[in-house]
Structure formats: C-alpha cells, structure tokens
Amino acid sequence: METPIVKLDIQDLETVYEPSEDSFLLIDALEADFEKLKKAKPVMCLEIGSGSGVVITALAKALNRFFPAYFMAVDINSNACRVTKRVGQDNLVDINVLQMDLINLVKKENTFDVVIFNPPYVVTESLEVLDQRLISKTWAGGIDGREVMDMLFPHIPNILSNNGLFYLVTIKQNDPISIINVFKQWKMSGEIICDRKIRGEHLYILRFVKITL
Amino acid sequence: MKLLTHNMLTSKCLKGVTVGYPLAIVAKDIKVSEVDFNSEFIARIIPKLDWATLWKAAESIGHVGELPQTLVEDFEENEDFLKKVHHILLEVEVINGDLLCPESGRKFPINDGIPNMLLNEDEV
Numbered sequence: 001m002e003t004p005i006v007k008l009d010i011q012d013l014e015t016v017y018e019p020s021e022d023s024f025l026l027i028d029a030l031e032a033d034f035e036k037l038k039k040a041k042p043v044m045c046l047e048i049g050s051g052s053g054v055v056i057t058a059l060a061k062a063l064n065r066f067f068p069a070y071f072m073a074v075d076i077n078s079n080a081c082r083v084t085k086r087v088g089q090d091n092l093v094d095i096n097v098l099q100m101d102l103i104n105l106v107k108k109e110n111t112f113d114v115v116i117f118n119p120p121y122v123v124t125e126s127l128e129v130l131d132q133r134l135i136s137k138t139w140a141g142g143i144d145g146r147e148v149m150d151m152l153f154p155h156i157p158n159i160l161s162n163n164g165l166f167y168l169v170t171i172k173q174n175d176p177i178s179i180i181n182v183f184k185q186w187k188m189s190g191e192i193i194c195d196r197k198i199r200g201e202h203l204y205i206l207r208f209v210k211i212t213l
Numbered sequence: 214m215k216l217l218t219h220n221m222l223t224s225k226c227l228k229g230v231t232v233g234y235p236l237a238i239v240a241k242d243i244k245v246s247e248v249d250f251n252s253e254f255i256a257r258i259i260p261k262l263d264w265a266t267l268w269k270a271a272e273s274i275g276h277v278g279e280l281p282q283t284l285v286e287d288f289e290e291n292e293d294f295l296k297k298v299h300h301i302l303l304e305v306e307v308i309n310g311d312l313l314c315p316e317s318g319r320k321f322p323i324n325d326g327i328p329n330m331l332l333n334e335d336e337v
Contacts, residue, residue: 043257068254070217070303081327094248096218100330104337107223107234111261161261 001031004057004091008083015079017051017138021198022169026118027058029167029194029205038066040163042113047073048103048152051138053084053095055116060093069113074100077134102151108158115160118169119149145174153179157186162210172202179206187211214312214328216270217302220262222328224314224321227336235266236321237313240274244326248303255299256289271301 006019017023030037042063047056050073060071073084073095081097088095100106120129120141128140129147141148149168156166166188170176180190187210194205224233264284271277280301285294312321312328321330 041257043254044261068249068251070258072218072221076331078327078329082325085325085327096215097327098214098218098222098330099327101332104226104332105222105224105330107221111221 001027001034001058001062003027004054004061004087006052006054006087007090008052012079012083015077015134016083017080017135019052019054021196021201022118022203023051023054025194025196025203026055026116026167026169026205029207030055030059030116031062033165033193033207034062037063037114037165040113040165041067042069042165044112044161045069045071045114045116046103046106046112046159047071047116049118049120049138050075050084050095050097051080051118053080053087055118056084056095057088057091057093059114059116060088060095061091064093070096072096072098074098074103074106076101076137079134102148103155103159106159108155110158110161110164112159113161113164115156115164115166117149117152117167119152121145121149121169121171121174123173141174145171149174149179153182154186156183156208157188157210160210162212164210166208168206168208170204170206172204176204176206183208214307214323214326215303216267216305217258217262218328219270219307219312220266222312222330224317224319227314227317227319227332230314230316233314233316235263235269235315237315238270238273238307238310239313240307240310242308242310243274243276244306244308245276245304246306248299250296250299252292252295255295255302258302259284259288259298267301271305274305274307276301276305
C-alpha cells in the first residue's frame with residue numbers, strides 16, 4: 001500500500017493529528033489484510049475520526065487500483081474535515097467528508113462494508129475527554145482510554161453490512177481482549193491482526209466481523 | 214456533499230425527533246463533474262439506497278432529469294438506467310447550502326462541500 005502524501009502546515013498541526021506510528025501501523029495492517037479486503041469488494045467505506053485523512057486515503061488509493069468504492073470520513077474537527085478532503089485530492093482520490101461527533105447522524109442500516117476507527121485511546125482522566133480543545137480530542141480517551149470508543153461500539157453492528165469488516169486501533173491499556181469479549185454479545189468476532197511496540201505504547205490492530213451461521 | 218452521502222444521514226438523534234429522515238436540502242451552489250462510470254459498482258450501491266429519498270433529493274435540487282420515481286426492476290442489466298443513477302449519485306455535488314431536519318427544522322450548513330452536523334449538548 002502506498003503511503004499518501006500528507007502536507008500539513010503549522011496551523012493545521014495545531015488541531016489536526018499528524019500521521020504517527022499508530023496511523024502507519026493501521027495502514028500496514030490494512031495492507032497485510034488486503035487480499036481479504038479485495039475479496040470483500042467493499043462498496044461503502046467509512047473512517048470515523050479521520051484526522052489528516054491519511055488512512056482512508058491510503059485505503060482508497062489501494063482499492064481504486066482494482067475497483068471503485070465510495071469513501072466517507074467523519075471528524076468532529078472542521079480543520080480535520082478540510083484537511084482530510086484536501087489530502088484525498090492531493091492523492092487523486094475522492095473522500096466524502098462530514099463534520100460530526102462520531103456517527104451521531106449516520107443512518108444505522110448496515111450500509112458500510114469497511115469501517116475504520118483509530119480512536120482517542122490514551123488513558124487520561126475522564127474530564128479530559130470533555131476538554132473542548134480540539135487537539136486533545138485526538139488522543140484523550142478517559143478511563144482505560146476506553147470512554148470514547150466504548151460510546152461507538154454498540155453502533156458498529158448496526159452500521160456494518162453483513163460481510164463487513166471493522167478495523168480498530170487500540171493500546172495494551174485499553175485491554176484489547178476485553179474489547180473482543182464485548183463484541184461477542186453482538187455476535188461479532190474479533191482478532192488481533194497486528195501489533196507493534198513503540199516507545200511508551202504497545203499498539204494492537206483489531207479486526208471484527210459478524211458471525212454468520 | 215453528494216446525494217449518496219445525503220442518503221445515509223438522519224437527524225433522528227435530535228431530542229424530540231422521531232424519524233428525522235430524509236433531511237431536506239437547500240442547495241445554493243451545485244457542482245457537476247465527470248466521474249468514470251462502472252456499472253457493477255452502481256448496481257451494488259443501489260440495494261443500499263433508500264430510492265424514494267434519492268429521487269426526492271434529486272428533484273429538490275433540480276437534477277432529477279429522467280430518473281424514474283420508482284426503482285426499475287432488473288436494474289443490473291439496464292445500463293442506461295445505471296448511468297442515470299451514476300450521474301445523480303457521484304457527479305452532482307452540493308457545494309454550499311443547508312440540510313434541514315424534516316421535523317425540527319434544525320439547519321446543518323454545508324460549506325465547501327462539507328456538511329457541519331455538530332450538535333450542541335442540549336440538542337441530544
């Protein structure tokens with residue numbers, strides 16, 4: 001998978017998360033999973049909290065070499081929305097961007113074939129999740145780093161199509177195994193598809209699918 | 214904002230709103246551009262759409278053209294029809310305007326093609 005060109009100026013960087021080890025590990029995981037993605041032939045792909053847009057752009061570039069798909073991205077930060085759209089354009093892919101808090105206003109009708117979420121996963125105090133400064137929204141995850149992602153999880157079975165794939169970035173402190181257990185109640189199975197130790201963080205990429213009988 | 218995106222949006226999460234679908238569109242600027250056509254892709258999108266919503270949205274922004282009000286049967290084989298759907302879904306884009314909640318009238322401004330759907334805490 002080709003790494004997209006991402007140009008962020010000083011002003012962008014004040015509020016938009018710069019592509020970092022977690023973003024690149026997620027791209028590496030999608031690349032390692034690419035045969036599966038190709039086979040699923042996704043029509044609708046969604047990234048929640050796209051930030052710079054580097055991940056959805058990498059996916060769009062890679063899939064578009066084989067077939068067209070529709071790429072949507074949401075972010076709570078208007079600057080991130082603008083940057084995601086621009087990064088898509090700079091890399092000759094079309095990303096359809098919405099400014100939204102998680103997926104509040106997205107119809108929950110099992111529409112999306114691929115959903116990607118690199119959440120704010122850093123363990124912080126609960127109060128930091130409510131901090132209005134936009135840059136803190138890119139990382140502050142509250143207790144166990146789980147507060148934001150836990151709000152999204154119950155919606156995943158409702159937005160994901162029956163053979164859809166959900167990719168999630170986590171760290172050790174989020175307790176990836178317990179997240180996999182949480183999804184079992186919605187008849188979804190998850191596995192760790194990639195992990196990497198970087199300074200101060202042990203990152204895990206999880207992939208979830210619906211259990212079909 | 215393309216009409217495919219619009220098809221996926223609902224304001225149901227607003228306090229006091231029960232359906233919140235479809236959102237009305239008030240388009241100020243519309244851009245039409247050319248996008249490569251792929252019949253299989255369009256045929257695979259159609260089952261994911263609410264057809265009535267797409268038709269109504271297309272009509273409301275003045276781009277309904279010859280799009281039939283009801284979904285044609287055997288659309289997979291109907292290239293002429295798929296091309297019309299391709300056009301309205303992927304080639305027509307609302308650049309500036311507003312989306313409106315059908316029940317509360319809450320406005321969601323669209324600027325540079327990006328709808329702002331952030332809510333205040335007291336709205337949910």
